[in-house]
Amino acid sequence: MAFAKKLKSKDFCYLAEMETPKGVDLSAFVNNADRLKGRVDAVLVPDLSHAVMRLSALAGALMLKDLGLETIVSFSCRDRNRLAMQGDLLAAHVLGLPNVMATEGEALELGDQPGAKAVQDLSPAEFLAAAKGLCDGRDMGGRELQGPPSFVLGAAIGPWTDAASAASRAAEARQAVEMGASFLIAPPVFSLPDFAAFAQELGDSGAMLMGSVLLLKSVGMARYLNENMPGVNVDEDTIRRLRGASDRPAEAVKIAAETVQGLKEYCNGALLVTAGWEDRLPDILELATR
Amino acid sequence: MITATRKPMEEILKSVEPFSKILLLGCNECVTVCHAGGRKEVALLGAALRLGRLQKGLPMEVEELTLERQCDPEYVEELSRTIDQYDAVCSMACGCGVQTIAERYPSMPVMPMVNTAFMGASESHGVWAERCAGCGDCVLGYTGGICPVARCSKRIFNGPCGGSTKGKCEISNDVDCAWQLIWDRLKELGQTELYSKLMEPKDWRTARDGGPRRIVREDMAL
Numbered sequence: 058m059a060f061a062k063k064l065k066s067k068d069f070c071y072l073a074e075m076e077t078p079k080g081v082d083l084s085a086f087v088n089n090a091d092r093l094k095g096r097v098d099a100v101l102v103p104d105l106s107h108a109v110m111r112l113s114a115l116a117g118a119l120m121l122k123d124l125g126l127e128t129i130v131s132f133s134c135r136d137r138n139r140l141a142m143q144g145d146l147l148a149a150h151v152l153g154l155p156n157v158m159a160t161e162g163e164a165l166e167l168g169d170q171p172g173a174k175a176v177q178d179l180s181p182a183e184f185l186a187a188a189k190g191l192c193d194g195r196d197m198g199g200r201e202l203q204g205p206p207s208f209v210l211g212a213a214i215g216p217w218t219d220a221a222s223a224a225s226r227a228a229e230a231r232q233a234v235e236m237g238a239s240f241l242i243a244p245p246v247f248s249l250p251d252f253a254a255f256a257q258e259l260g261d262s263g264a265m266l267m268g269s270v271l272l273l274k275s276v277g278m279a280r281y282l283n284e285n286m287p288g289v290n291v292d293e294d295t296i297r298r299l300r301g302a303s304d305r306p307a308e309a310v311k312i313a314a315e316t317v318q319g320l321k322e323y324c325n326g327a328l329l330v331t332a333g334w335e336d337r338l339p340d341i342l343e344l345a346t347r
Numbered sequence: 348m349i350t351a352t353r354k355p356m357e358e359i360l361k362s363v364e365p366f367s368k369i370l371l372l373g374c375n376e377c378v379t380v381c382h383a384g385g386r387k388e389v390a391l392l393g394a395a396l397r398l399g400r401l402q403k404g405l406p407m408e409v410e411e412l413t414l415e416r417q418c419d420p421e422y423v424e425e426l427s428r429t430i431d432q433y434d435a436v437c438s439m440a441c442g443c444g445v446q447t448i449a450e451r452y453p454s455m456p457v458m459p460m461v462n463t464a465f466m467g468a469s470e471s472h473g474v475w476a477e478r479c480a481g482c483g484d485c486v487l488g489y490t491g492g493i494c495p496v497a498r499c500s501k502r503i504f505n506g507p508c509g510g511s512t513k514g515k516c517e518i519s520n521d522v523d524c525a526w527q528l529i530w531d532r533l534k535e536l537g538q539t540e541l542y543s544k545l546m547e548p549k550d551w552r553t554a555r556d557g558g559p560r561r562i563v564r565e566d567m568a569l
Contacts (some may be wrong), residue, residue: 172550215351 060099060127060156061209064239064265070326071317071346072226072242072267073338074101077117079110083270086117089335090124096342101242101328104133106160108168115145118154130154135162138178139187139197146188150206158211159184182229185210185236185320190251206278212238212264216256216288227259234264242328245271245282247291249319256323266327270316272334272341273309276300308338314344348377348442348468350475351384351393351461352400359437360399362458366407366434370426371396373413374440383461383476384439386413390403392439392460417444430455468495481559483553489541491532496554498525504546517543 063070084290093100093241100121104114118128132142142159149157149182159181165173179187187197194205196309212233217223229240241259244269246252256266273279276299279291292294295312327345331337353359363369371393380386393411400407410433414422417440426448430436435456438445441463449457465477480497486504487494494504500518506526506528510517514527533539 165559166552172548172552173556174442174549175556291539297403 058127058155058209060129061239063098063109064209067265067325068251069321070098070240070267071096071342072099072101073097073327073335073342074103074330075117075121075329075335076103077112077114079112083110083120084181085335086120087124089338090121090126093127093342096339097329098127098203098326099129103127104123104160104162105136106131106133106163106164107169108135108163108165108170108173110168110170115152117152118149119152120152124267125157128154129254131157132157132160132184133162134158134159134164134177134179134181134184135165135175136151138176139183142179142184143187143191144195146191146208147202147206150208155207156209156211157188158213158238158240160213162224163172163249181212182233182236185212185233185238189237209239210237211240211242212244214241214298216244216287218284220254222288223255223258227255230259230264231262234262238264239319240265240267240326242267243269243324244288245269245286246316246320246329247271247282247289247295249316249323252320253323265325265326268320268324269318269328270313270320270341271331272313272329272337273299274332274334275305275309306334306337309342310340313341319343348380348465348466349443350381350464350514351378351390351441352464353383353439353461354459356395356399357373359392359460360403363396363400363407363435363437366456367405368408368432368434369396369410370430370433370436371409371411372417372436372438372440374417374420374438374444375413376440377416378383378440378444379413379519381469382473384441385496389413396437409496414440417441418447420447420451423447426452444526474518481554482549482551484550486546489539489544490529491536491541493528493532495525495529496549498523504549520548 069252102114105111119132121128129198151181161181165171165175188208188210190197191206192208194202197201214226214230219225243266252268276296279296283291284290299308300306320327329338329341352543357497365501370439373384373386373389375385388410394410396407396409416422430452435458436448437458437460438448439460445457445459448503466479466481467475470476470477477497479494482496495504496508501508507524511524511527514524516524530542
């Protein structure tokens with residue numbers, strides 16, 4: 058698969074995140090996906106992110122594959138026990154979706170069905186071990202598989218708020234690489250110097266480090282992130298720039314593209330997260346790759 | 348009550364390896380009732396620990412004490428004058444007691460000597476069984492006083508499942524099907540209409556799924 062080759066080439070990777078729809082009308086999803094063809098190395102499909110019920114990541118990724126896009130399928134540890142996790146990993150392989158990673162999953166309290174029961178049987182690190190075990194031909198119960206799958210494994214890096222927590226996150230990331238991760242996805246970058254310090258702390262982990270670039274859709278969103286998202290600090294200059302722009306969405310796109318360009322100096326790729334504005338992805342990519 | 352069972356001796360001896368003087372601390376509440384960590388069990392484990400360490404050629408000083416309640420800061424406070432003389436506290440209380448000690452004495456290692464099991468009741472002498480899962484939204488009034496969360500293996504709310512056979516659960520013939528028990532009791536009470544009513548999917552926020560729980564009674568604040 059092209060993404061696996063790209064990881065080995067060490068060339069800068071362009072990834073985009075695409076949420077599946079809440080429902081079965083795929084028209085917007087397909088339109089946005091069509092516009093990404095040939096522009097990204099892979100599309101990351103989150104798994105019920107923010108604990109909001111929507112079309113499953115596996116189904117979304119299969120749709121994208123049929124449209125000619127390579128995908129990274131995310132698995133939420135919140136919603137599956139080890140049986141379901143391993144079963145869906147096997148499913149990912151047979152569906153031709155080998156690029157997989159896990160997230161802990163946001164708290165159900167933050168989602169749209171807060172009364173649901175969380176599973177959290179495996180952690181993302183245990184997910185990596187399970188996936189690697191499957192590739193080696195055995196399930197978590199130690200039983201031999203009738204044909205082992207193969208995966209390109211990734212891991213998400215949690216947010217950091219200071220040098221000490223950045224060191225812990227870097228240690229976790231190195232552990233993920235030891236467990237088989239060949240790409241690492243860092244949280245949204247709003248300060249390049251802070252990200253550069255993290256990349257330095259991480260050093261050459263042996264995996265491709267990707268910085269996330271979250272599109273700042275509004276001043277309100279920037280303020281909200283500053284107040285509620287650990288490790289996020291959108292500086293006042295950026296907020297002023299967004300507020301003063303005559304075309305704020307266009308300015309947001311420019312800011313995101315500049316961050317992608319800035320990341321090229323410090324890591325191996327960028328994951329574009331547009332949080333509902335997937336129609337803006339081509340514009341960001343256009344500016345970022347100029 | 349909260350039930351517990353003592354950890355295996357091998358595990359206990361390994362956990363106290365680094366220490367030469369410990370306080371073996373019992374609790375006079377639930378673990379006394381279920382014979383896991385009261386005064387009597389403290390004395391038994393104390394003797395076993397001294398002997399075990401002697402056999403290894405590494406004698407260990409073991410002082411024994413049983414507090415009225417280890418999960419209550421008021422009783423835990425009484426250790427403040429003497430705790431510094433020990434290398435570690437080996438607690439025979441449930442996990443609540445262990446953590447209360449750890450919180451009050453942050454620089455003192457606290458080792459658990461028992462495995463906390465469940466909230467249960469005594470079925471017969473020497474037998475305790477799970478009765479409550481602390482889900483935070485009690486349905487016993489609708490289920491004939493038998494809890495589907497604690498006593499049904501699948502924790503289902505509209506049972507029984509297809510694995511119920513002759514009143515027993517599919518996981519073992521030794522386990523009663525909670526929904527058979529519920530049905531039998533509702534019949535006894537003349538309340539079978541409650542069984543016919545489909546129960547809504549449970550809101551698990553009141554259980555552990557909503558994160559660690561606290562009860563705040565402002566009317567009791569000092």
